[in-house]
Amino acid sequence: MGSIARDRAGLASVAAVDVNRECAVIQGRQGSLVSRRGLFVLFFGGVALWSLDSIAQQRQVPTVGVLAVGSPGVDDFWRLFREGMQDLGYIEGQSIHYEFRSDGGQLSRLPDLAAELVRLKVDLIVTWFTPAAKAAKEATREIPIVMALVGNPVETGLVASLARPDGNITGMAGVAAELAGKSVQLIQDMLPGAQRVVALANALDPFSKPFVEHVRLGGVATGTMIDPIMIHSVAELETAFQTMEADRPDAVIVQPSLPTRRVAELAIRYRIPTVSVIRGFAKDGGLMAYQSTEIDLYRQSASYVDKILKGAKPADLPVQQPTKFELIINMKTANAIGLTVPPAFLARADEVIE
Numbered sequence: 001m002g003s004i005a006r007d008r009a010g011l012a013s014v015a016a017v018d019v020n021r022e023c024a025v026i027q028g029r030q031g032s033l034v035s036r037r038g039l040f041v042l043f044f045g046g047v048a049l050w051s052l053d054s055i056a057q058q059r060q061v062p063t064v065g066v067l068a069v070g071s072p073g074v075d076d077f078w079r080l081f082r083e084g085m086q087d088l089g090y091i092e093g094q095s096i097h098y099e100f101r102s103d104g105g106q107l108s109r110l111p112d113l114a115a116e117l118v119r120l121k122v123d124l125i126v127t128w129f130t131p132a133a134k135a136a137k138e139a140t141r142e143i144p145i146v147m148a149l150v151g152n153p154v155e156t157g158l159v160a161s162l163a164r165p166d167g168n169i170t171g172m173a174g175v176a177a178e179l180a181g182k183s184v185q186l187i188q189d190m191l192p193g194a195q196r197v198v199a200l201a202n203a204l205d206p207f208s209k210p211f212v213e214h215v216r217l218g219g220v221a222t223g224t225m226i227d228p229i230m231i232h233s234v235a236e237l238e239t240a241f242q243t244m245e246a247d248r249p250d251a252v253i254v255q256p257s258l259p260t261r262r263v264a265e266l267a268i269r270y271r272i273p274t275v276s277v278i279r280g281f282a283k284d285g286g287l288m289a290y291q292s293t294e295i296d297l298y299r300q301s302a303s304y305v306d307k308i309l310k311g312a313k314p315a316d317l318p319v320q321q322p323t324k325f326e327l328i329i330n331m332k333t334a335n336a337i338g339l340t341v342p343p344a345f346l347a348r349a350d351e352v353i354e
Contacts, residue, residue, distance in 0.1 A: 062124070062309050063097045065117035065143075067136055069129035070105040072260050072280025077128050077298055081148060084302030103132075105234075105259055107204050110135035118143060124308055126301065127171075129257055130207040133158050137169055144308045147171030148301040149292075151207040153319060162319040170314040172301050173321050176207070177214040179277040179290050180253055184218030184226070186275060186290055186327070187251045190345050194250035196225045200240065203230040205257045215253055234259055241266040251275065260284060264333070271337040282328040282353060287339070292322035326350035 066081075068074050078100065082092065090096040099120055101113040114135040117125055125143055127133040130150045137145060137158060145168055150158060153173045159165035162173060180199075187194050199215040201208040212228045219226035227249065229240050237259070244252070249272065254263050256278040264285035267274040274281075275288040282289035304317060330353040334341050346352065 061095060061097055063099060063120070063122045064305060065120065065122035065125040066098060066100045067110065067114055067117060067125060067127050067132040068100070068102045069107065069110075069132050069257055070102045071129065071257055071278070072284045073256075073278045073294070074102060074128060074280075076279065076294060077148060080295055080298040081126065081302055084299035085305065087299070088302060088306045090306075107131050107202075107257070111138065114139035124305060126305060130156055130158070131205050131257060133169070134206060137167075141168055143168065144314045145169040145171070146301055146304045146308065146314070147173065147319070149174045149297055151176040152210045155210045156206045159319055162321070164315070165317070165319050166315050168314050170317045170319055171304050172297050173319045174277075174292055174297070175321055176256060176277045176291075177210040179292070179325070180211055180255075181214035181218035181221075183253050183275045183277065183288075183290050184215060184222050184224050186288065187253075187273070188222050188224065190288075190341060191250055191273065194224060196227060196249045198244060198249045198252045199226055199228045200252050200254045200258065200263065201228055201230050202255045202257045203232045205255065207257065208255060211255050231258060234262065237262055237266060241270045241272070244272060245270050248272065254281065254286065256281065260286065268333060268336050273337065273339060279326075279328060282330045285330065285333055287330055287333045287337070289328040291326060291328075293324040293326055296324055297322055328353065 068077065085096060092098065099117060099122055101117060103109040103113060110131055118140045122143065124146060125136045126146045126148050127136050127150070128148045133145065133147050133150045134156070147153060147158070147169065149172055151174050153159045154161060158169060159167070184197060187197060197219065199212050201212050208230070216226050231237060231240065251273040252267065254260055254274055254276040256276050260276055260278070260281045261284040263274065264281065268285060273287045275290060276286055277289065277291050279289050279291055279294060300320060307317060308314060327349045328351045329341065329346060329349045331341065332353060
């Protein structure tokens with residue numbers, strides 16, 4: 001920035017000398033036009049100063065890349081994150097620029113999208129969901145990465161530890177696997193006597209392993225049989241529900257990186273209760289969602305971005321976990337599948353979708 005200021009001062013000085021010289025010419029030739037040389041200097045001197053101003057301004061505006069999985073809830077994340085940045089004083093288009101990329105529900109696109117952000121030389125990458133964070137980490141070891149929401153980052157190899165993440169990645173660690181495990185108890189509370197629960201897992205997501213493991217632990221704690229079903233493609237969802245119709249489980253716990261809107265539609269068709277650990281699932285027709293409070297997660301991730309843009313290193317910023325949780329129940333879906341939700345359980349909900 002110092003060299004830019006000196007260049008500007010130098011150009012201003014040159015322009016001032018030429019203006020004085022041309023003023024003398026004008027005084028000496030009363031009524032005559034300013035010489036062509038004077039116009040040339042005045043015009044191009046102004047252009048040079050404007051160009052340096054523009055370059056300096058562009059260098060001061062950081063570019064933040066955003067890489068997200070195209071699951072329900074991504075719109076809420078994107079809105080709340082930007083609101084958090086705005087609360088910290090960042091004005092989009094003036095003091096911050098965003099490059100948003102979503103896989104559109106196709107996890108296989110994430111590596112190419114991450115590589116694209118690296119080619120754009122963004123100053124920082126924000127990721128939403130574990131597959132996006134993995135793709136970003138594999139694409140760069142230099143650009144800082146902030147996790148807006150991932151599941152179990154230590155178990156999935158994203159960070160060395162929560163206290164000392166090391167490397168170029170830090171941010172917010174969700175506790176989705178633990179919440180999925182606790183969802184088994186929620187099912188028992190809503191459906192007393194439930195005996196068998198399916199864990200519907202995304203085989204392409206590295207988070208599937210801790211997800212299934214914690215659901216199994218929830219089964220052990222409640223005496224519930226857990227049947228994992230691994231999904232490799234959207235086409236397999238229909239087959240999975242057809243299989244469930246023949247051998248009906250009491251409920252299904254859904255991994256959030258699956259196409260949860262499609263899962264919700266199938267669950268209503270086959271009249272099977274479902275729960276996931278992301279708000280968007282209940283909004284899109286799932287019976288229940290038990291999740292971390294999103295507004296805290298995404299606004300806290302904005303504070304990580306702010307600290308790093310101001311010079312902090314990701315390795316020095318411990319990964320944080322959420323402390324607030326909420327239960328959402330979709331009563332429209334409950335009525336559609338013929339389920340009576342006990343009043344005492346309904347009273348526990350933080351939000352009821354009618």
